[in-house]
Amino acid sequence: MRTFGRGFVLARALSSAEQGARRVELFPAIFSIFYQFGDAFAFLVISCAGLAVIFGMMGIINLAHGEFIMCGAYVTAASARAGLPLPLAIACGAVAAGVVGMALERAVIRHLYHRPLDSIIATWGVSLIATQGVLIMLGPTMQGIGTPLGSTLVGERSYSVYRIVLFASAVGLLVGLYVLFYRTRFGVIARATIQRPAMARALGVDTRRVYGLTFGLGAGLAGLAGGLYAPTMTMVPTMGATFIVESFVTVVVGGADIFLGAAPAAAILAVIRAALTAWYGQLFGQIGLLVAVIVVIRVMPGGLSAFLKRWQR
């Protein structure tokens, strides 16, 4: 066996004899591919939505993104333990992270809008404080809350229903954000403020408040990500770190626009990751994702959204 040291999946090769004997039905096979893609897509979209708002729109490089996710997950778990139904608990997590985000914006981020690179240092500091603070106050781990909804059988394989719910949530999240930014007064003002702050001020917009709310929204979305994934993950103070690389990669590949950028970027990266993971194992899924990022940026400097916009014209 030559797999030692390699991230190869042997399962297929080893059980191919048995597999050949099986009747492969079309629908379960397609569903399986869709499920894997949807799972990767949901993870990327949900974990990057908050960052897309804070980094993509506001230009703040928020290294504490993972800690907002952790905050959302912890509050969700605590509320669910306290007896709240899960959807409500997740909402609590999102709101809590949003409130923390707004407080942080007021105390720290507000002073950094004109020098976004310094936000790296400040938010890294915040991330250290949050991780270690939670460790000291709440201990090294927290009891999880179990994945609800059980499993469903498609063809011969069983699938976690909750992960299908996660995919639906990702789609719902994109629709919700679209409505928020393109169909509501707040959205229009927020976009105007962020594109032309001076103009918005001249038109009587309280830009500070808009910035605060937008940052709060980004933090809240991160909290939502934490809440949604809390039932499927280990609850530790450093859990946010799992999300941060994928989030940044998706947002940067996407570029400044969430809908033209982050969503298609998540789709592309999800296909790459799911395919590489299925064929070559998790190692290549992980490395392939990062290499894809480098190639995409090289081919489309300015990110996907700049590319799509130019192409649209």
Added chain:
Amino acid sequence: MKTYSKRHVLAAMLAGTCIAGLPALAQDGPIKIGVLEDQSGDFAAATNVKVHAIQLATQEINDAGGIAGRPIELVIYDTQSDNRRYQEFMRRVLQQDQVDVVFAGFSSASREAYRPIVNQFDGLAFYNNQYEGGVCDANMIVTGAVPEQQFSTLIPWMMEEYGSNVYTLAADYNFGQISAEWVRQIVEEQGGTMVGEEFIPLGVSQFSQTIQNIQESDADFVVTLLVGAAQASYYEQANSANVGLPMASSVNVGQGYEHKRFTPPSLANMFVTTNYIEEIDSPASNDFVERFRAMFPDEPYINQEAANSYIGINLYKQLVERAGSTDHDAIRAVIAEGDVCFDGPSGNVCLDPQSQHMSHTIYLAKVEEDHSITFPTVWENIEPYWLGDAGCDLTQNDPSAQYTPSSPPPAQ
């Protein structure tokens, strides 16, 4: 401008550090033990308790008059789950604090980071973790369990009970790969089949594809050698996808008490070989848990590493008392006698002179539906035989290397 401010700052910082410890000159001063463990960062969940175990053992020994009349003084640093801190602080305890022995390290990477420094200063370090095995180094004493102790017991039992098709899911680094190698060898020796083997990079937390691969295989049970908080998400995800296969592990429960942290029944039907966990219902164990909780009432869980650290301090006491000094050569001479044993919370354990690893009583812990623990079987006095068989003999020479089954010691 004044560039010398740099030196001022540096000098001030370092001057501060100088005051901390003067060389322990007096032979009858306290015996100093350096403790380098991860009290913050990724590994804190499993390692805070090790520090507490060391403090418990120290207090008990000091209350009973110390080691050969000399009290133990602990010098504790938080290594923050960061290899660089191990390098910095290992130099510090050996050079500056001049400790007699060091208890250090959780991850294998941290051990490999500090080992060159221990060798450089000819120090003595206890590594109290279960790990992938193979460290043949006279400056190291290992009290944790090693693969031959955990897998030569676990895998045959599982195959007998559940069938011979095995799927291994392992973290893609040294521990996972070497452990998987052990599993593969034992499965083949026992006439079983590896139906799958998959390695997961550290930090991966999403397992949908992996779960599907397992479901497609004809595995009778899954050997899960997953490490770290991110990878532990597998259990919840596998459970929600209704994988429903028994699991075997050498690393879960006994270390990260996943059965306490996760919601039942995500870990149900997991079998773990461990040399100690707090559920072990023996007089020695119950007594140990009682004393532990008396001193640290809020301790979330007393794991195998805590027991091994506690045992380590007591072994060191015995070594020093029998050697009549803290001199390392004298201590090694005592180890070479081959009868350094201790009756502790996990039963009777002995140090193997050839490898300076420890024999263990191995408990098979089963996680039930409600995440309570039962013990289907127990193996007494399992030796850490592999290193000695492979040709490591620290009583003869000291290669200071780490070997694995696929890269064994060079033939003598």
Added chain:
Amino acid sequence: MNPILEVSKLNKSFGGVTVARDIDFVLDAGAMHCLIGPNGAGKSSFFRLLLGEHAPDSGAIRFSGDDITALRSFERIRKGISVKFQVPGIFKALSVRQNLEVAFQHHLHGASLGGTIRRVLEFTNLTGEAATHAGVLSHGQQQWLEIGMAVGVEPKLLLLDEPTAGMSPDETRKTGEMLHELNARGITILAVEHDMAFVQQIADSVTVLHMGAIFAKGSIDEITEHPGVQEIYLGAADE
């Protein structure tokens, strides 16, 4: 006279917007020529095409007899084109002297660098400000500094994008004198300018651009009399 710049059949469009339509343009060495046209006529885009910031969809640009269509910006500059942008493109965090050093050090070293800097400082009336941070100069001074950066290494062709924008009448007049002096030294000048009084002060001939194409060409008097030109300007003014 021999042409220094020859542009033939130059085309460029972004999506649906055409910014250059079949432009044929010849500039004689030693000329002082102005490009005029209403906003959006394609003047700045024409400059960017000349400088290589945009690649044309078709057509060719020849400079001093060499085809430079495929060259990158810095390579064109090295052939002897120099530019002064509309928004002062100076390095605000550096001193006036450092700005000039950066501008010239590519071609000059040691004593000749020092001498050139001294001459340019005199020429631009900035001798007293050599050590001042460029960012705190007056607007006019910043424009002059940039002209100085553009001409210190004696380019063959100087491109100026609205050199007098935002200047006081007095500064405008001084700028005109500067340009005449440079032209007298043999530098060909091509300027985009809005201020017709200034155009009259400096230009010997004028080209009118409209909708990305050349609309009219001639002496300053011919252009001001041209009925179509008045129309497009009035039309633009109506917007």
Added chain:
Amino acid sequence: MRRLELPDASEAPARQGLRLWLSRLEGPQTMGRGPGFWVAAALAVAAAAAYPAFANDYVVGNAAYFLVWTFMAMGLGVVWGYGGALSFGQTAFFGLAGYTYGVITINIGSAFGATWLALLLSVALGGIFALLIGYFMFYGRIKGVFIGIVTLSVTLVLETFMAQTAGPQWRIGEARLNGFNGMSGMPPLTVPWFGGDVLLYAGTTLYYVLLGMVVLVYMGLRMLLNAPFGNVLVAIRENPERAEMLGYDIRLYQMLAFGLGGALAGTSGVLYTAWGQYITPSSMGLTSAALPIVWVAVGGRRDITATLLGCLLVIAGFQSLTIYGSQYALIVMGVLLVFTVLVTPNGLIYTAMDRVGRLFGEARR
């Protein structure tokens, strides 16, 4: 903006060769000029040189360890502070050079100063790799935050790949890469000497060697930054379009600066590996990658002196906090970082130097 009167050293007579370069030790791109500054600097170096006489072995060895990191910080200072390209992946070159040192020395041994040859080769490899990445980025018109993400991706790819090289098939000659646990067994730097090589373990000798290297690199960078190269680099940072329109191939300059930064990061990588005889994939991970940015930002990225001092201050400070702060150390670090960014936007040391300079009127650029 305040109006600054900068000293106008009117044209000096043409200087050639060495004297020209020495004259560039002070100049517009570096703080500190005049006899006052150089006396202070000489005193600082003298104090650093005398320091081992008053400190024990551990403290000196520990100070040597701090010096190990300064090269990476100065390299990032050039790339980010002077060149304006924020690299999040200096650790890629750090790790590559560190591993290369290990592979070379384990294979050819340490006799006859071979470790120094290995150092040079490893640093060169780090620099060449950085040039390649730089070529890929700058000639591909990648800018701004995208540079950060590309470089971060590069370092994470290397980390992920190296972490799984535990198997025996991952060996280069005698050297096993040894996966996540890290590679060990390479010799420390050795100086061939009469009657046997001198092994540069963490101690006084290594401290002096490193101190000499730091002084050399620092002076070299001062000269380079005040040379035309440095002027253009700053011009590109301030206004890349304008710099190109002055006839500079900005891609080339940025690529060269990036290569220099990579070589300096590689220098730290080799020294770190030789210092602890150990190198691990996690030294290319996310946390390790963020650290150099913190050092440079806290010290002040716009000046090489501030970067150097800031790096030493932060590393020493964080270590002391870890020693004395118990579990609150990380929190205090976080608070300090936030505080530094809010109160001294230009960096702690840069601001302090600026104040001191204004007091004495001699730190002016």
